[in-house]
Amino acid sequence: MKIQRYKHDNDISWTLGATLTIELLKCRPKQISRVFFNSRLEQSDSIENLITLCNQHNIPIEPNDKIFNILSPKGNCYVIAEFRKYTGKLSDTSHIVLVNPSDMGNLGTILRTAVGFGIQNVAVIRPGVDCFDPKAIRASMGALFHVEIEYFDSIKSYCAKFPNHLRYAFMLSKSAKSLTDNKFQEPCSLIFGNEASGLPGEYADFCKPVIIKHSSNIDSLNLSMAVGIAIFEYTRNNW
Amino acid sequence: MKIQRYKHDNDISWTLGATLTIELLKCRPKQISRVFFNSRLEQSDSIENLITLCNQHNIPIEPNDKIFNILSPKGNCYVIAEFRKYTGKLSDTSHIVLVNPSDMGNLGTILRTAVGFGIQNVAVIRPGVDCFDPKAIRASMGALFHVEIEYFDSIKSYCAKFPNHLRYAFMLSKSAKSLTDNKFQEPCSLIFGNEASGLPGEYADFCKPVIIKHSSNIDSLNLSMAVGIAIFEYTRNNW
Numbered sequence: 001m002k003i004q005r006y007k008h009d010n011d012i013s014w015t016l017g018a019t020l021t022i023e024l025l026k027c028r029p030k031q032i033s034r035v036f037f038n039s040r041l042e043q044s045d046s047i048e049n050l051i052t053l054c055n056q057h058n059i060p061i062e063p064n065d066k067i068f069n070i071l072s073p074k075g076n077c078y079v080i081a082e083f084r085k086y087t088g089k090l091s092d093t094s095h096i097v098l099v100n101p102s103d104m105g106n107l108g109t110i111l112r113t114a115v116g117f118g119i120q121n122v123a124v125i126r127p128g129v130d131c132f133d134p135k136a137i138r139a140s141m142g143a144l145f146h147v148e149i150e151y152f153d154s155i156k157s158y159c160a161k162f163p164n165h166l167r168y169a170f171m172l173s174k175s176a177k178s179l180t181d182n183k184f185q186e187p188c189s190l191i192f193g194n195e196a197s198g199l200p201g202e203y204a205d206f207c208k209p210v211i212i213k214h215s216s217n218i219d220s221l222n223l224s225m226a227v228g229i230a231i232f233e234y235t236r237n238n239w
Numbered sequence: 240m241k242i243q244r245y246k247h248d249n250d251i252s253w254t255l256g257a258t259l260t261i262e263l264l265k266c267r268p269k270q271i272s273r274v275f276f277n278s279r280l281e282q283s284d285s286i287e288n289l290i291t292l293c294n295q296h297n298i299p300i301e302p303n304d305k306i307f308n309i310l311s312p313k314g315n316c317y318v319i320a321e322f323r324k325y326t327g328k329l330s331d332t333s334h335i336v337l338v339n340p341s342d343m344g345n346l347g348t349i350l351r352t353a354v355g356f357g358i359q360n361v362a363v364i365r366p367g368v369d370c371f372d373p374k375a376i377r378a379s380m381g382a383l384f385h386v387e388i389e390y391f392d393s394i395k396s397y398c399a400k401f402p403n404h405l406r407y408a409f410m411l412s413k414s415a416k417s418l419t420d421n422k423f424q425e426p427c428s429l430i431f432g433n434e435a436s437g438l439p440g441e442y443a444d445f446c447k448p449v450i451i452k453h454s455s456n457i458d459s460l461n462l463s464m465a466v467g468i469a470i471f472e473y474t475r476n477n478w
Contacts, residue, residue, distance in 0.1 A: 105344075109461050109464065112457055112460070112461060112464075113460060113461070113464055115454060115456045115457050116453035116454055116456070116457040116460055117453055117454065118454050141457065141458065143456070143457055146456050178478070180475050180478075212471075213478035214355035214356055214478060215354060215355055215356065215357050217354045217355070217382070217385050218351055218354050218355040218380065218382055219380070221351070221352060221355055221467075222348050222351060222352070224464070225348065225351075225352050225463070225464065225467045228460075228464045228467060228468060229467060229468060229471045232451075232468045232471070232472075233471075236419050239417070239419075239452035239453065
């Protein structure tokens with residue numbers, strides 16, 4: 001089979017690197033079709049671990065330098081897993097909802113932080129970046145595979161599927177409650193807008209607006225920072 | 240004068256973009272030698288604002304398309320300010336201390352969050368990334384110019400200069416207190432290690448170790464996320 005650069009429309013994607021591959025093996029071994037290693041890969045404990053995991057799951061592992069030139073031309077990557085993309089399904093617990101996220105680095109960092117604080121359900125309202133792009137996988141440090149990520153065509157279809165979730169929209173609004181004063185009820189949805197435009201004002205009509213208060217010396221917090229701080233605060237008594 | 244690409248050793252740097260240039264004009268106008276605009280720049284209120292600010296400070300503003308090709312070849316940038324780098328001086332209030340930060344994106348995001356929550360003193364222990372690199376300036380969204388950033392050759396020289404600061408080291412350590420239980424005393428130093436290696440164990444000998452507790456499903460939080468969450472928690476009663 002011919003290897004091509006990653007495309008959003010393809011059914012397969014790749015983890016570029018040993019750490020990401022091991023996370024995929026731990027969380028979603030059935031999705032993996034094969035694992036490749038580079039001839040420059042040196043023997044080490046983590047590689048032994050990788051081979052053991054592949055064998056346990058009957059996943060072929062083979063040398064192939066060419067794929068590294070295509071998928072990771074800058075080098076510095078010695079292990080790649082090829083896997084079939086899958087569709088996440090949100091459970092009835094609390095969710096992070098990202099409305100039109102446009103930056104893969106932000107999405108990855110958000111997933112890493114969400115997993116770090118025990119949030120394993122993330123909704124993305126389209127249009128939104130592709131979570132299976134190798135760049136998003138890398139930014140998540142593999143946390144992606146621990147999370148159920150479900151895409152929705154609109155916030156309306158998300159709300160229709162989870163009518164009983166209490167919705168907290170992080171936005172500027174006269175009626176917004178400060179994050180540190182807000183008492184979250186469960187299960188809930190913590191909803192965040194696009195990097196450049198935030199959430200439209202009408203979200204205040206069907207959500208409780210929440211604000212992370214900060215100095216006027218900045219326009220806004222970085223999106224992943226805002227989401228991370230909100231998750232930290234929401235889960236602060238769990239750790 | 241010939242324009243060259245940014246070099247760490249040069250005395251000058253550039254803000255690539257109108258937003259960053261306006262922050263520089265607001266905070267450090269005396270550092271600016273000249274402002275350039277691209278012929279593709281369209282008339283707008285923010286440009287009028289820019290010209291007014293330049294005139295107020297007697298800063299020459301001139302058309303020059305060539306500098307955009309050199310400093311911002313990808314386009315999408317229509318205003319550039321050239322400025323003389325300066326040396327920050329920490330005051331006696333609380334500080335963020337970054338030990339050997341290696342990623343300009345992280346440094347920028349940290350500065351943006353610090354300014355957002357009112358922390359305006361940041362120490363960098365060398366080796367550490369150059370805060371005046373245009374990429375770091377961009378990641379900070381211009382927040383950089385609101386902050387005093389002082390570089391130190393070692394943590395020892397930092398501690399010698401601020402002997403009365405209570406030092407909190409964010410690290411794994413048996414004696415580490417959870418961030419949410421910790422009572423910060425002022426003035427203090429919130430100290431964070433390098434992205435890949437964290438803080439060396441010996442920091443526990445001269446600092447109080449603090450930990451941001453999280454799930455074992457991730458190895459660690461992203462550095463800028465850890466710093467951002469710590470600043471949020473430290474300043475939570477100020478906003």
